Amino acid sequence: MKILSDFDGVLTDPSPEAARVKEVFYNHFITLPGTSQPQMSELWEQAQNQLIHSPHQHGWKSGEKITAYANEDGFIECNGLAACLDDMVSKAEKRSLNVQNSLKQKEFSNFCEMSQFAFNEVVKETSAGRHHPLDPSAAIVFQTLLSRGIEIVIVSNSGTERITNLFLQRCPGLLQSSENRLRIRGGAQKFVLGENSDSFEVGPYVVHTDRPKYQTILVEEKPDIILGDVFSLDLALPLQLARRKLHGFEKVRLLMRKRNYSPQWSTAYFSHTKGVSCGLFESLDDLLALI
Numbered sequence: 001m002k003i004l005s006d007f008d009g010v011l012t013d014p015s016p017e018a019a020r021v022k023e024v025f026y027n028h029f030i031t032l033p034g035t036s037q038p039q040m041s042e043l044w045e046q047a048q049n050q051l052i053h054s055p056h057q058h059g060w061k062s063g064e065k066i067t068a069y070a071n072e073d074g075f076i077e078c079n080g081l082a083a084c085l086d087d088m089v090s091k092a093e094k095r096s097l098n099v100q101n102s103l104k105q106k107e108f109s110n111f112c113e114m115s116q117f118a119f120n121e122v123v124k125e126t127s128a129g130r131h132h133p134l135d136p137s138a139a140i141v142f143q144t145l146l147s148r149g150i151e152i153v154i155v156s157n158s159g160t161e162r163i164t165n166l167f168l169q170r171c172p173g174l175l176q177s178s179e180n181r182l183r184i185r186g187g188a189q190k191f192v193l194g195e196n197s198d199s200f201e202v203g204p205y206v207v208h209t210d211r212p213k214y215q216t217i218l219v220e221e222k223p224d225i226i227l228g229d230v231f232s233l234d235l236a237l238p239l240q241l242a243r244r245k246l247h248g249f250e251k252v253r254l255l256m257r258k259r260n261y262s263p264q265w266s267t268a269y270f271s272h273t274k275g276v277s278c279g280l281f282e283s284l285d286d287l288l289a290l291i
């Protein structure tokens with residue numbers, strides 16, 4: 001049996017790191033040279049309100065399309081906020097000139113780049129030991145799964161180095177003792193959307209499933225079980241492949257880790273899906289009981 005698992009949010013608690021990304025992003029945003037703090041503060045508030053009032057229109061962009069929604073986790077909220085700020089600035093011409101010149105002075109093309117910079121800073125902080133996101137149960141649960149003869153591949157948008165370092169900091173023996181039955185495929189780019197409009201609707205949310213980079217990995221790995229916490233990024237494409245009975249995906253089991261940040265629209269849709277084996281779990285100990 002093979003499990004393909006996401007990393008952030010499944011094997012970590014991403015909330016403290018995500019809150020820190022937002023803080024670093026805000027600190028750079030509010031002190032942008034050549035802008036006034038009250039003006040920038042108002043802009044930030046307006047963008048936050050837009051995310052709250054029309055969540056289906058905001059998120060992490062891949063080209064012009066939304067690849068994951070701002071309410072799906074705290075990291076994506078920052079991406080969504082940045083994209084919304086870029087949109088607002090480009091629509092308000094006079095202010096736009098002001099802000100865009102200021103961004104250039106700081107060597108950012110836009111707020112999406114600033115938010116990505118903030119994320120990278122927090123990855124460095126974590127690597128330096130400032131944050132400890134790994135779930136305390138991850139090592140024992142994975143050890144148990146490996147001891148049952150199960151193969152595990154971690155497929156994540158995060159870099160392989162970040163994931164490896166977190167395992168080495170918290171459970172150094174795990175990777176060595178796994179005899180290559182625990183592999184890490186970081187930089188998976190699940191967020192990259194292709195040209196076609198393959199998607200399905202969940203209420204007002206359009207969930208895109210043309211994810212060529214992720215699909216290549218899924219087809220290479222052909223897992224029996226897929227674990228994720230963000231519906232759009234981790235589970236929507238495998239769900240589509242299972243519904244279409246793509247070879248190797250007819251019997252795949254999909255399990256979503258339900259977190260305190262998981263939006264109701266995605267957990268409700270996922271748990272009521274018919275014809276494909278879908279389930280929710282709240283803790284890694286609960287997961288063990290399901291496998």
Ligand SMILES: [Mg+2]
Binds near residue numbers: 006
């Ligand atoms: Mg995740």
